[in-house]
Amino acid sequence: MGQFDGKVLVVSGGARGIGAAAAKEFVHRGGRAVIGDINPEIGEETAAELGRDHAVFQHLDVRDPASCQAIVDTAVSRFGAVDCLVNSAIKMAPGPLADLPLENWQTVIDVGLTGTFLMTQTVGRRLLSEGRPGSVVNLSSMAGFQPYGASGAYSTVKSAVIMLGEHFAIEWARKGIRVNSVAPGHIETPLTAYLKDPEIKQARAGVTPLGRVGQTHDVTGAILFLLSDEASYVTGAHLVVDGGVTKSIFNHFPGRKWD
Ligand SMILES: NC(=O)c1ccc[n+]([C@@H]2O[C@H](COP(=O)([O-])OP(=O)(O)OC[C@H]3O[C@@H](n4cnc5c(N)ncnc54)[C@H](O)[C@@H]3O)[C@@H](O)[C@H]2O)c1
Numbered sequence: 427m428g429q430f431d432g433k434v435l436v437v438s439g440g441a442r443g444i445g446a447a448a449a450k451e452f453v454h455r456g457g458r459a460v461i462g463d464i465n466p467e468i469g470e471e472t473a474a475e476l477g478r479d480h481a482v483f484q485h486l487d488v489r490d491p492a493s494c495q496a497i498v499d500t501a502v503s504r505f506g507a508v509d510c511l512v513n514s515a516i517k518m519a520p521g522p523l524a525d526l527p528l529e530n531w532q533t534v535i536d537v538g539l540t541g542t543f544l545m546t547q548t549v550g551r552r553l554l555s556e557g558r559p560g561s562v563v564n565l566s567s568m569a570g571f572q573p574y575g576a577s578g579a580y581s582t583v584k585s586a587v588i589m590l591g592e593h594f595a596i597e598w599a600r601k602g603i604r605v606n607s608v609a610p611g612h613i614e615t616p617l618t619a620y621l622k623d624p625e626i627k628q629a630r631a632g633v634t635p636l637g638r639v640g641q642t643h644d645v646t647g648a649i650l651f652l653l654s655d656e657a658s659y660v661t662g663a664h665l666v667v668d669g670g671v672t673k674s675i676f677n678h679f680p681g682r683k684w685d
Contacts, residue, residue, distance in 0.1 A: 428456015439515030441469035443615035447642035462486030488541025538583035559602030595662035611668025635670030
């Protein structure tokens with residue numbers, strides 16, 4: 427018997443990267459997934475890999491409430507319900523804050539923060555209307571705790587996503603709907619294509635206490651734990667999955683060494 431037998435996951439930004447990996451692992455553990463993404467070419471491929479009985483692609487623009495409703499409707503019509511949500515969609519629009527065009531700021535806020543709000547609200551309304559328990563996981567980032575060069579909008583969104591999740595968690599706790607966040611460090615995905623440069627990858631591994639950059643399976647383990655009943659007493663939490671990076675600042679101070 428699979429851990430997610432009979433469960434249905436909706437994942438935003440599920441065409442590739444961490445979202446796709448979470449959908450695949452959820453299906454491998456017995457569940458079914460609706461993969462939502464603004465990119466239909468890759469999204470269709472990701473769903474097809476899992477087979478039509480287990481996964482379906484639905485075009486999704488998380489900035490649009492009607493589109494968020496449509497993916498929930500698809501989950502219900504295709505697989506009978508929605509139990510779990512992973513909010514993974516993101517669009518980067520980097521640049522120093524002093525020069526950042528409003529349009530770039532708005533893009534990151536709209537996809538990363540408003541999109542997370544709309545998807546959580548839409549899935550939550552469905553669960554509340556049915557009196558059904560559920561579990562939501564938001565993708566934050568270590569950039570939500572540490573200012574990330576030329577990514578002020580992104581860092582702000584990733585910090586806000588944690589607080590947004592905490593709010594939903596407390597609002598819905600008595601209804602059995604849990605909401606948590608995962609904050610990854612540097613993970614190899616299409617978003618972090620710069621990690622294909624061996625020098626960058628090695629340098630990042632070097633400043634990571636666990637000695638390597640992360641892979642998508644490192645993050646999906648944490649996401650699926652939080653989605654699962656193993657985390658049935660966990661809500662309003664955030665789980666840092668960064669190989670120790672954000673706790674290692676003292677490693678970088680010159681002077682006294684212990685080893
Ligand atoms: N990769 C990392 O190192 C890393 C680190 C920390 C946090 N994260 C977070 O994890 C999540 C996934 O990151 P990733 O590396 O897999 O990114 P990715 O760029 O590979 O995937 C993001 C997906 O979101 C989709 N998307 C963009 N705009 C959308 C919209 N309006 N509606 C629906 N989908 C949309 C994209 O098409 C893409 O498939 C993001 O929230 C990111 O901030 C990633």
